[in-house]
């Protein structure tokens with residue numbers, strides 16, 4: 014499962030975002046919203062369910078809105094200086110190594126200082142906190158590379174030494190693949206002999222590997238009380254920015270659960286359908302205004318931006334019956350897989366099960382009922398029957 018980590022300074026709103034994003038409120042078929050442990054849960058990317066292209070809805074979406082599970086980690090307690098062990102430093106940096114993408118929650122209202130202590134709204138500059146997560150990660154990774162360099166130097170004396178292999182072995186724990194390391198080395202002007210590497214070469218490598226393996230989306234939280242100017246300036250940074258009200262999303266999900274509003278995570282608006290007090294109505298109207306301005310509360314939008322834009326994945330649906338789009342038990346479109354763009358039907362087969370991948374014979378596009386070429390690149394919403402010696 015893809016993994017998204019929430020990081021940011023204290024009091025930016027990570028826990029609120031996490032609670033909102035992992036709160037049970039819609040029926041998502043096979044995938045209940047579950048909390049694995051207090052800081053590790055399941056949230057969902059939102060997409061269009063392929064059953065919309067048929068007459069009947071499947072049982073695994075909300076009237077055509079499909080929620081595909083992704084892991085959400087709440088990495089609370091990261092403070093500047095964490096790489097030197099400040100706060101609970103290394104433990105939290107370690108948690109980030111499991112993530113495919115990071116949502117850096119920023120207090121866009123400027124109402125908390127660097128340490129997360131409350132100050133008057135608008136007085137702290139949120140731009141000060143946009144780089145800290147990546148800087149901590151980069152310095153931490155530089156430290157890891159420095160500490161392991163001697164071993165790379167030792168290996169380099171062997172005649173079959175390969176720098177790509179040696180660095181991949183060192184960086185795989187950080188989530189770097191062979192491909193990342195190769196691409197990174199290609200982009201850097203580095204000495205071929207590890208003995209010749211300077212501190213700055215290792216730092217450059219750390220920075221490049223961080224950018225490749227832990228891309229960052231800025232969640233400009235507390236947009237409901239943030240000065241517009243702050244949001245504009247955040248948009249001028251080099252990172253994707255999503256104005257967000259985590260508080261607002263949490264209130265809406267609770268109200269939806271209580272049956273007083275109709276709202277699906279990621280909707281641009283909601284409808285009040287139950288009895289509410291004047292105070293509740295006032296609160297909801299404020300949320301409505303923020304949503305109208307930014308196209309939603311930003312929570313689902315942040316997740317979708319991270320998954321579909323930054324990680325550039327697509328959703329593919331394996332089925333066993335290419336006519337009915339069902340599995341062996343007759344359930345329609347039971348599973349959805351998030352795969353990197355460029356994935357082939359065989360990659361989907363492996364995602365379903367390694368045995369299915371190994372026994373892969375061919376695949377059928379269930380929309381056209383045609384056999385798909387082995388090198389076909391899957392598209393968002395593809396429904397595929399895999400024929401395998403193992404199925």
Ligand SMILES: Nc1nc2c(ncn2[C@@H]2O[C@H](COP(=O)(O)OP(=O)(O)OP(=O)(O)O)[C@@H](O)[C@H]2O)c(=O)[nH]1
Pocket residue numbers: 021022023024025026027028029030089090129234235236237238257258259260261
């Ligand atoms: N106005 C406003 N306040 C928010 C929003 N989201 C969270 N808050 C408030 O900000 C404060 C901090 O929120 P938390 O979710 O506890 O922050 P955190 O980042 O998890 O903090 P740590 O656990 O200390 O790392 C709380 O009082 C929240 O109610 C929002 O969208 N708007």
